[in-house]
Amino acid sequence: MSERLVLAAKERDDADPLADRRAGFVLDDVVYLDGNSLGALPAAVPGRVEDVVRRQWGELRIRSWDESGWWTAPERIGDRIAPLVGAAAGQIVVGDSTSVNVFKALVGAVRLVDDGRDEILVDATTFPTDGYIAGSAARLTGRTLRPVTPDEVPAALSERTAAVLLNHVDYRTGRLHDLPSLTAAVRAAGAVAVWDLCHSAGALPVGLDEHGVDLAVGCTYKYLNGGPGSPAYLYVRQGLQDRFDSPLPGWNSHTEPFGMREEYAPVAGARRGRVGTPDILSMLALEAALDVWDGVRVEDVREKSLALTDFFLECVAAYVPAGRVESLTPVRHEERGSQVALRCADAAEVMDRLVGRGVVGDFRSPDVLRFGFTPLYVGFADVERAARLLAEELR
């Protein structure tokens, strides 16, 4: 143990303006560095879910579609997420899985450009479901899928490019890609970018409106703490909504959903991204989970996130024998998400042992120790302890 690092941790925790947010979560002695896989339980959720089940469903039953606001939940909760990703209200709708939303967004993107544009570029380093779904979108729209790395995107863009699917933060290395410049490059080439925000929303500023993003998707169970498999969301920029042509035009996106019309007529606005009946239990659990963001500035979250990952790297450097692990984490802040990835050959076993000692990160195949830092509930003393126990397991 390093007295200096322990003291530094205490000083930072004492000065942390977000320190009080931890009380908004159900946590124990575990150092939970896996919020980028499944966020911890916000304290407001159990009571809200109980009310949804016992009163809204159990007592009001069908009346809750109106009286408990079930019907409008996808847009209402979308508007709660909007400020966290730099979006004005009316552009985000919650529902379905991330994969399904990637499909909606990519097919929708291709339909925004000329038929002559015959290529979809996809980040080859991305979480694989994005590539699989992009392959399906390409096949169904008669386009060719071309895997590239984000660095290669600018050079790969051409008059053949229809759409580009990009991850804001790489799930494995934690590398943050340059959303403003890549969005601008894609737009300048006449194509449409689709951003996957799974590993950035809730951890750092995204600035969807500011940077002119057209389409984006994200999950809500990582830094947004919505619960296991909680519904994902779709952002369609306001100016594009009238032209957004969903490949999943379910009755919830009809201009008159209870008119039971034979002809499909898409509603205006964010609701156009809806498909079928919204999944109310999970959706309202998410709504309760978002209460922890009241009064939080994403800029403060980002500042703490970088301080946490910096400090973790500092502690690892101090505690872990040189050469035992290799950091995949970008050194430059502007290239770093809210996680640290360390590579070592025995990563799977090391992580198992570390979890057994109360420090929960995760293993990503084939050789990566992944640690996620959720600024709302991870503190600096947690970080020092995690690095120290990691070092013990690595010796």
Place this chain on the structure above:
Amino acid sequence: MSERLVLAAKERDDADPLADRRAGFVLDDVVYLDGNSLGALPAAVPGRVEDVVRRQWGELRIRSWDESGWWTAPERIGDRIAPLVGAAAGQIVVGDSTSVNVFKALVGAVRLVDDGRDEILVDATTFPTDGYIAGSAARLTGRTLRPVTPDEVPAALSERTAAVLLNHVDYRTGRLHDLPSLTAAVRAAGAVAVWDLCHSAGALPVGLDEHGVDLAVGCTYKYLNGGPGSPAYLYVRQGLQDRFDSPLPGWNSHTEPFGMREEYAPVAGARRGRVGTPDILSMLALEAALDVWDGVRVEDVREKSLALTDFFLECVAAYVPAGRVESLTPVRHEERGSQVALRCADAAEVMDRLVGRGVVGDFRSPDVLRFGFTPLYVGFADVERAARLLAEELR
């Protein structure tokens, strides 16, 4: 009030082998005839959901994907639904909305036949989302959508037919279509039938395996009581699973989902119908809801369902002035689902008043009073009371 009908109701309730099932639900004095829109709350659900939220998510967190069986829930719960629709285990997977599953099934169906088959037939009387999604499936696969009524299907089948999307029970009239003969006709024409079981599963025997159905989908929040917007399911006949080619090939359907491979390789079996991360809160609420089926024979449910709708029609005939409503409900049992539809010009206002008096059915545009009969919790005294109060409101 008719003494004869009140007495008949009491006799039938006393003799009802399913009468004890009502105790498995949270119900009050309301006569709830809207279980075909949102099933009542099963008593086992609140406690189970609380455990999932507080312990599985709150305490075990990420460990629950293995330790609490989250990962395998879609197939496990599919196997709980299977006997209710006459399917052997290993053919049903739970997840996503009905609309999304219709899309998977229809595109999958088209991909099972030759490219030369260029038509998709869709039940024009169906719940509209099926038609909208079928339109999208047709557009994306280069097929033509041809709306027909179920009666017209046999004559409309030809060597051009790729797939046929049919409802087992019509959502509006409650008409039960002849699944065995229509399935056989579609198959004989070399096409693939996709059945939507939303209004039949849990109310009557479906016999998927017995009748050689290839693909089917259904929701779980009606007669299966899974809760508002609970996840839907997809049935792919075992013999077809290796050829099932999903248009939504998310990472959950990969043979090695945590291998994070760049190339998509679909897993064998029902899991191939999965897409993204399963929605655990809603899914495990559904699992708890299915406990009410333990020891229940679907044949007994069907027998009671027909007795309930017969008795309701008898009471309506006795209480309601002749000519005030027109029944859209098929008279023949083999054409009747588990609901009664009555048409009258002022249906919307009548239903509003009836709900105010504690009899909950629903209104379906433009002029239909719809009453659903869930045999697990609706009794004959409920039926007599509902018809009596309806008659009072119609006078």
